[in-house]
Amino acid sequence: MTTERMNIQQVDPHAYQPMFAMEKYIHGGPLGEDLLALVKIRASQINGCAYCLDMHAKEARAANVDQRKLDVLAGWREATALYTEREQAAIALTEAVTMISADGVPDHVWKAASAHFQEKEMPMLLMAIAAINVWNRLAIATHQALPDMPA
Template identity: 70%
Template sequence: MSSGHPTSTEQRLAIQSVAPEAYAPMLAMEKYIHAGAMGEDLLALVKLRASQLNGCAYCLDMHAREARAAGVDQRRLDVLAGWHEAPDLYSEREQAALALTEAVTLIGEDGVPDDVWVPATYSFSDQELVRLLMAISAINVWNRLAIATHQDLPELDAAAYVGTGTPSAS
C-alpha cells in the first residue's frame, strides 16, 4: 500500500538541509530576540506557551528543556497551559507576556484586544515590546514549519529518563 509518500509520523522535509539559506533570516531573528534583556526564562515561557497552543511537539520538547535550563521551576512548566488559573505562580510581567503570546498566536480569533495590549505596555518598554512581538512571531513561524514538515524530535539519552517518564536533572 506504499505510495512512496511518507506516513503521517515520518519527517516530510528537512528544510535546513534542503535550503539552509531559508533558515538564515530566522536564525538572525533568534539572535536579535536573545540579544536583549528579556531573560531566557521569560522567552522560554513565551515559546512554550505558543507551542502548546499550536500543538508543536518538536518545539514543546525543545522549549521545555530550555526553560528548565534557564531555571524555570518544573511546577510552573507543568501549570503553564492553565496559567490563568494560577496567577501566583507567574509575575505580572510574565502574565502580560503570556496574555500577549496567546492573543498574537490566536490573532484570527479576537485580534489583540486592549485588555491584553495595555498591561503589556505597562510591563514592557517599547523596545522590549518589539522584541517580545518578534519572539512571539518567530515561535509561531517555527511551530508552523515543524508541524508542516513533521519535524522529528531529537534523540534523547534513554539513561536520562531513569524510568520516570521524564528527563532526570542531570
C-alpha cells in the same frame, strides 16, 4: 509517530538564516531566557508543536524556570500566583498574537503588556512571539522529527 516530510536544513541550508537572525535579535535583549522560554512554550502548546515543546522545555529548565510553572503553563490563568505580573502579561500577549484570527489583540491585553514592558522591549516581545509561531508552523508542516533521547 509521523514520518518527517522534509528536512528544510538539508534541502536548503540557507532557508533558516533569516530566522536565525531574528533569534539572535530576540536573545540579545533584556527579556531574559526564562521569559522567552515561557512565551515559546505557551505558543507551542497552543499550536501543538511537539518538536518546539521538547526543545523549549529543555531551554526553560536550563534557564532555571520553576518546574511547577512549566507543569501548569497551559492553565496559567488558574495559577496566577505562580507567575509574575510581567510573565502573565507576556503569556496573555502570546496567546492573543498566536490566536490573532479569533479576536485580534484586545486592548486590555496590549495595555497590560505595555504596562510591564518598556516601549523598546515591546518590539522584541512581539518578534519573539512571531518567531515561535513561524518555527511552529515550519515544524508542524514538515512533521519535524523529535531528536533522539540521550541514552
